[in-house]
Amino acid sequence: MDIIDKAVSVLMHDGIIIYPTETVYGLGADAFSEEAILKVYEAKRRPLGLPISIAVSDFDMLTAVARIEPWMQEFIETFLPGPVTIIFVAKGVVPDILTGGTGMIGIRMPAHETALQIIERFDAPITATSANLHGAKDPQIPDECTVPRELFIDGGHLSGIPSTVVDLKNKKILRRGARAEAVEAFLAKL
Numbered sequence: 001m002d003i004i005d006k007a008v009s010v011l012m013h014d015g016i017i018i019y020p021t022e023t024v025y026g027l028g029a030d031a032f033s034e035e036a037i038l039k040v041y042e043a044k045r046r047p048l049g050l051p052i053s054i055a056v057s058d059f060d061m062l063t064a065v066a067r068i069e070p071w072m073q074e075f076i077e078t079f080l081p082g083p084v085t086i087i088f089v090a091k092g093v094v095p096d097i098l099t100g101g102t103g104m105i106g107i108r109m110p111a112h113e114t115a116l117q118i119i120e121r122f123d124a125p126i127t128a129t130s131a132n133l134h135g136a137k138d139p140q141i142p143d144e145c146t147v148p149r150e151l152f153i154d155g156g157h158l159s160g161i162p163s164t165v166v167d168l169k170n171k172k173i174l175r176r177g178a179r180a181e182a183v184e185a186f187l188a189k190l
Contacts, residue, residue: 003153007118010150011036011126016043018131018145019118020155021110023083023163023178024138025145026055028118031065031125037097040127043147046134052098053085053106055128057119065094065125066107072168075186080109081116083163083178085128098127108163114153130162138162 001009007017007028014036017028027043029036031054041048056062059076066088068076076086090098090105099105108128110116119126130138131145139145140160145152164183165175171187173180 004114004117004121007151007153008122011118011122014039015150016040016148017118017126017151017153018147018149019115019153020158021055021083021108021112021115021128022159023110023161024140024158025131025142025155026110026115026127027129027131027147027149028055028126030122031098031127032093032095034095034097037095037127040129041097043149044129044132044134046129048097049100050134051100051102051104051106053108053128054094054098054125055108055110055115055119056125057109057116061119061125062107062109065091066105067091071190075166075168075190078186079179079183081111082109083111083159083161084108084183085163085165085175087165087167087169087174089169106165112155114155118153 085106140158162177164177164180
């Protein structure tokens with residue numbers, strides 16, 4: 001069994017994995033399982049009510065979980081896959097716990113082969129929060145991944161620059177990170 005199959009097996013049993021992305025190490029769990037999501041909150045010691053982003057592997061998966069307006073398409077195609085988290089109106093399939101009661105969901109499509117393979121083979125979104133305690137430094141090396149998990153996938157030394165978080169509907173950046181300047185320039189043209 002290869003590491004991708006092992007990761008999928010853990011996810012299918014409501015377990016937690018740590019996986020590499022092009023930015024930092026992510027803490028992954030089945031984004032449709034409330035039991036798995038609660039484990040992520042517990043592992044991170046993250047207060048309930050704070051939203052958690054999810055990761056998808058392709059545009060079909062993205063449209064299955066988010067309400068996308070036609071004018072958003074060019075932005076999405078420009079920045080995904082990549083180190084950008086886009087806030088969308090969540091569709092009903094997304095558990096309320098992930099939205100923090102806002103009805104909005106942050107979505108990533110990592111530009112990292114391992115992350116995409118896991119999500120693709122699992123055939124459903126996974127959580128895309130950093131693999132650290134809430135408020136701690138974003139983990140860019142394995143030793144910084146100190147949260148409980150069933151499986152760790154070593155991706156070596158990662159960039160450590162978190163994704164830029166964009167509220168596309170209101171055309172503003174909520175957190176500056178990787179590709180922030182390019183995102184700003186694009187939003188200025190909308």
